[in-house]
Amino acid sequence: MISVMVFLPLLFALVLLLVPRSNGPVLKAVAFVGAPLTFIMSLSFLHVAPGGIAQDSLRWIGGEVAAAYHVRVDGISLFFVLLTTFVSVPAVWAAFSYADAARLRGYLVLLLLFEWTLLGLFTAGDLLLFYIYWDLMLLPVFLVLVGFAGSPEARRAAWIYLLYNLAGGLVLLAGVVGVVLQSHTFEVLGQSYTLAPVLQRWLFAAFALAFLIKTPAFPFHAWMPATYTQSPTSLVAMVSGVQSKAGLYGLIVFAMPLFPEAAHFFAPTLLVLAVCSILYGALAAIVQNNAKTLIGYSSLSHLGFVLLALFAFNFSSVPASVLMIVSHGVIVAALFLLVGFIEERVGTNDLGAFGGLAAGAPRLAVFMLIVSMAALGLPGLSGFAGEFLILIGAWQTQPVFTSFALIAVVLAAVYVLRLFQSAIHGPLRVPAQSRVGQIIGIQALDGKDSMFDLAPREFWLVVPLLAVIFFLGIWPAWLNDRIPSNANGAAQAAVNEHV
Amino acid sequence: MTIQGVSFDLAILAPILALVITGLLVLLADLLSRSAPRGLLYGIGLAGSAVAFAYMLPLYGRSATTINGAFATDKFAWGFSAVLVLALAVTLLLSSLRNADDGGSPGSYAALLIFCTIGGLVMAGATSLIGIFLGIEELSLALYVLAGSGFPREASQEAALKYVLLGSLASGFLIYGSALLYGAAHSVSIAALAPAAAAMTPLFLVGFALLLVGIAFKLALSPFHLWTPDVYEGSPIAITAFMTVAVKAATFAVLARFVYTVFGHDSVALGPLWLLAILSMLVGSFGALRQRNLKRLLAYSSIAQAGFMVVALAGVGQYGLSSLIFYLVAYAFMNFGAFAIVAMLGDGDEAYADIDAYRALFYRRPWVAAALTLFLFSLAGIPGTAGFFGKLLLLEQGFAGGPWGVALGVALVVGSVVSIYAYFKVIWQMFAPQEGEAPVTTGNSMLSWVPVAVSVAAVLVLGVVPQFFVTLVSAAL
Numbered sequence A: 001m002i003s004v005m006v007f008l009p010l011l012f013a014l015v016l017l018l019v020p021r022s023n024g025p026v027l028k029a030v031a032f033v034g035a036p037l038t039f040i041m042s043l044s045f046l047h048v049a050p051g052g053i054a055q056d057s058l059r060w061i062g063g064e065v066a067a068a069y070h071v072r073v074d075g076i077s078l079f080f081v082l083l084t085t086f087v088s089v090p091a092v093w094a095a096f097s098y099a100d101a102a103r104l105r106g107y108l109v110l111l112l113l114f115e116w117t118l119l120g121l122f123t124a125g126d127l128l129l130f131y132i133y134w135d136l137m138l139l140p141v142f143l144v145l146v147g148f149a150g151s152p153e154a155r156r157a158a159w160i161y162l163l164y165n166l167a168g169g170l171v172l173l174a175g176v177v178g179v180v181l182q183s184h185t186f187e188v189l190g191q192s193y194t195l196a197p198v199l200q201r202w203l204f205a206a207f208a209l210a211f212l213i214k215t216p217a218f219p220f221h222a223w224m225p226a227t228y229t230q231s232p233t234s235l236v237a238m239v240s241g242v243q244s245k246a247g248l249y250g251l252i253v254f255a256m257p258l259f260p261e262a263a264h265f266f267a268p269t270l271l272v273l274a275v276c277s278i279l280y281g282a283l284a285a286i287v288q289n290n291a292k293t294l295i296g297y298s299s300l301s302h303l304g305f306v307l308l309a310l311f312a313f314n315f316s317s318v319p320a321s322v323l324m325i326v327s328h329g330v331i332v333a334a335l336f337l338l339v340g341f342i343e344e345r346v347g348t349n350d351l352g353a354f355g356g357l358a359a360g361a362p363r364l365a366v367f368m369l370i371v372s373m374a375a376l377g378l379p380g381l382s383g384f385a386g387e388f389l390i391l392i393g394a395w396q397t398q399p400v401f402t403s404f405a406l407i408a409v410v411l412a413a414v415y416v417l418r419l420f421q422s423a424i425h426g427p428l429r430v431p432a433q434s435r436v437g438q439i440i441g442i443q444a445l446d447g448k449d450s451m452f453d454l455a456p457r458e459f460w461l462v463v464p465l466l467a468v469i470f471f472l473g474i475w476p477a478w479l480n481d482r483i484p485s486n487a488n489g490a491a492q493a494a495v496n497e498h499v
Numbered sequence B: 001m002t003i004q005g006v007s008f009d010l011a012i013l014a015p016i017l018a019l020v021i022t023g024l025l026v027l028l029a030d031l032l033s034r035s036a037p038r039g040l041l042y043g044i045g046l047a048g049s050a051v052a053f054a055y056m057l058p059l060y061g062r063s064a065t066t067i068n069g070a071f072a073t074d075k076f077a078w079g080f081s082a083v084l085v086l087a088l089a090v091t092l093l094l095s096s097l098r099n100a101d102d103g104g105s106p107g108s109y110a111a112l113l114i115f116c117t118i119g120g121l122v123m124a125g126a127t128s129l130i131g132i133f134l135g136i137e138e139l140s141l142a143l144y145v146l147a148g149s150g151f152p153r154e155a156s157q158e159a160a161l162k163y164v165l166l167g168s169l170a171s172g173f174l175i176y177g178s179a180l181l182y183g184a185a186h187s188v189s190i191a192a193l194a195p196a197a198a199a200m201t202p203l204f205l206v207g208f209a210l211l212l213v214g215i216a217f218k219l220a221l222s223p224f225h226l227w228t229p230d231v232y233e234g235s236p237i238a239i240t241a242f243m244t245v246a247v248k249a250a251t252f253a254v255l256a257r258f259v260y261t262v263f264g265h266d267s268v269a270l271g272p273l274w275l276l277a278i279l280s281m282l283v284g285s286f287g288a289l290r291q292r293n294l295k296r297l298l299a300y301s302s303i304a305q306a307g308f309m310v311v312a313l314a315g316v317g318q319y320g321l322s323s324l325i326f327y328l329v330a331y332a333f334m335n336f337g338a339f340a341i342v343a344m345l346g347d348g349d350e351a352y353a354d355i356d357a358y359r360a361l362f363y364r365r366p367w368v369a370a371a372l373t374l375f376l377f378s379l380a381g382i383p384g385t386a387g388f389f390g391k392l393l394l395l396e397q398g399f400a401g402g403p404w405g406v407a408l409g410v411a412l413v414v415g416s417v418v419s420i421y422a423y424f425k426v427i428w429q430m431f432a433p434q435e436g437e438a439p440v441t442t443g444n445s446m447l448s449w450v451p452v453a454v455s456v457a458a459v460l461v462l463g464v465v466p467q468f469f470v471t472l473v474s475a476a477l
Helices: A002-018 A024-043 A077-097 A101-123 A127-136 A138-147 A152-183 A197-214 A224-230 A233-241 A243-258 A260-286 A291-312 A317-346 A362-376 A382-397 A399-424 A435-442 A456-474 A489-498 B010-032 B038-059 B078-095 B106-125 B129-147 B154-185 B191-199 B202-219 B228-234 B237-262 B268-289 B294-311 B320-345 B366-380 B386-400 B402-431 B446-464 B467-475
Strands: A053-061 A067-074 B064-066 B071-073
Touching: A002 A024, A002 A053, A002 A067, A002 A077, A002 A101, A024 A077, A024 A101, A053 B467, A067 A077, A067 A101, A067 A127, A077 A101, A077 A233, A077 A243, A077 A317, A077 A456, A101 A127, A101 A138, A101 A233, A101 A243, A127 A138, A127 A152, A127 A243, A127 B386, A138 A152, A138 A224, A138 A233, A138 B402, A152 A197, A152 A224, A152 B386, A152 B402, A197 A243, A197 A260, A224 A233, A224 A291, A233 A243, A233 A291, A233 A317, A243 A260, A243 A291, A243 A317, A260 A291, A260 A399, A291 A317, A291 A382, A291 A399, A317 A362, A317 A382, A317 A435, A317 A456, A362 A382, A362 A399, A362 A456, A382 A399, A382 A456, B010 B038, B010 B064, B010 B071, B010 B078, B010 B106, B038 B078, B038 B106, B071 B106, B078 B106, B078 B237, B078 B320, B078 B446, B106 B129, B106 B237, B129 B154, B129 B202, B129 B237, B154 B191, B154 B202, B154 B228, B191 B202, B191 B237, B202 B237, B202 B268, B228 B237, B228 B294, B237 B294, B237 B320, B268 B294, B268 B402, B294 B320, B294 B386, B294 B402, B320 B366, B320 B386, B320 B446, B320 B467, B366 B386, B366 B402, B366 B446, B386 B402, B386 B446
Parallel strands: none
Antiparallel strands: A053 A067, B064 B071
16 A cells, blocks of 8 residues: 555656647646545555554565565654645646646656655665665756756756765765664664664764755755755755655654664754754845745754754654644745745746735735745744744753754744745836736736736645645644654654653 | 597587687678678677577586686686676677678678687686686787777777787786796696685785786776776777676676685785775776766776776675676676667767767657666666666675775765766756757667667666576575
């Protein structure tokens, strides 16, 4: 069952390849069935939480070193899987307005392949399988940036993205081999190994480096601004909404349980990096003029909170982190989608070049308001719940680091409001060449105040994301209670021992 | 069969004899009909390699010697020999493309290629220093000529000349080293060298060092790689492909047999090999970065790949040999696949040697571009391909080989990261949108798809379900 879900996007991608490139409606129909179907299938695993597990294992490689095709969904990976399948639906749907109709097929195929690799990663129960998907998921992003983003800057960004992440990947591979030489199997989940402390530290460092690059966390974020800014809308929604959680997932599920002592040894370092990410991301976001770059840096800041929670080792570390991860994934995906819609209308992301869109797009303005408020952590929306739980928890064990992190809560208000105000409020101004500019050029704005508002497709694809933002904001316990209290064996054991 | 006190086991020699007969048949056909069609000559060669392979099948897993112990079929010979015969068949297929360079004389071209392979088979099976030298010379002499078979092109002549001059020098090192080793052990048999190696006599060490220089030259290990880029770039595509695979297979057979027979676990005398591996991985990967010519890029890549394969021998571990064979087979398929694509795009000529010619290829010829992407992924070691499992096995060998082995593993990782840029440069070109006029593309004959299709299948199968092949390799050891 799990494998069926994981490979469903791949299957639909292959089906897409059979449809002629010119047949737009059929292409869209196939993609429009594929992504939601995967989401519905992933819902069938809701029953595993809390505490349960669904898994399949097939012998894959035997002999001296064993590996299995082992897929699993447990109380933690369930939410990463759900996040993936859920965010993929609007992301794929948003791609329908991709500019070059002749190349829509390739773009949709790559998005579905990306979803497949992400699902594979979050369900991998075997270290080898995990690593395989870890590397594979770079390829769709690289290819989209090279072939489908359309600008020379994007093609350059593809390099930065690829080399950074593949370098991280190969360091991870070295770490994986190091583990396997001790364990003689790639199936390490749920086992406990007593590795020598020094070895643990080296291996943990290798794992953590790869994971921090992927997240990204300060100071490994150099690939992030270019990638986020240059990616087309759907891709960046998936990269920031889902892929950026892969590293955190790796920390929670693999690195911390495998190397508990090393995790404690490196905790101060990682806390420093977490606080640096939080503050640096927030400060950098304040001065950005490009909307996508701004959101990218805000994401750096928000994911720093998750690192803070994980390495503060307190009772709510894992549940609060997962809540924050899911909530951030949904919020940031919604933000990028909305910014993408704005870009399609005004032809730019430069906050200095446009503004006052509320005048002609009231529904867009309202959506933008809700998502912005969620991003800055307004109570009642999901962003608040995650951040609040993390701060309460972290305060009890790491008050100093936490108090530094608190500064970012104020800074978040500054950059989010700046983004919202300059894009939505004030007098309407847009570049004359853009779509909106031309509409306005022909007819004056009088009376018709929704001339370039969200189309029904754009409207409905954001609504589910908003629903989740409200739902998790009002009832975070729904998610929190589903994370088992002894989540994830050794990680929590390490936590308990520390407390 | 015994002739004058020397016993011959025809079953063991059958693959070589089959190729000898094939080579003579090709020459005969060429002689009898001055206008023998290329298809016929290469067809005889292909049939011959199939027969040779059929004769090899019963030898799988066997360990026996013949010619009074001077020639063997065993774990060192079989896998490498199979790769050699495969290389011959693929090279003949690539040479049959319409515009392929064969020096205007397909008969002698095909015969030389076959004799070259025979030399490789002799190297793989030889258990004495003399046999090894004979094999290397037979292989090399034929290759010197073949490198120049793109005759009217100056680059091809230059390649042949450079290869002859530097190759002869390497042969000199090899024969001098062999002589000193004979002096150290009073025997030309490799097995007899073990006591001298254990005693680390100066004579042995000097001899071994000189021999290693010769071998490193043939393998294009750095710092003895300087001939490689020019020779690989200048030679006809099919011959370049043959060099990168067949010469490596034969020479690695010699090196593996030597290392495993003569040295014990973790021998200090393997230090030079360690150094060669690290240098090759780094020089090859960094050298590939700046190349604008795909043949040259693959030349540097083959230097790095040879370095990777030496990692398998680090520490002379238990699983080193099977890792080496696995990687070699994976490398053979991905490298042949890449060369087959370059060759078929230009229908045999050099039009697609320049990386810029690949711009937007994906949108013109999606299947060709997808296949080349797969081969480059595999060379780069991306998961899901044969190259990934190969690298994984090598990495395990490295890390299991003590602190020096760990250094090899680290160099392997660094080399891989760097070379990824070189491989992805080509992929980048293929997927980036066209700027300016797109070149006219033509289709290819079904025959030219054969090596591509076989390589795609092999790269995927070895990359997704490697188990059966690992079992196959280990069972023969």
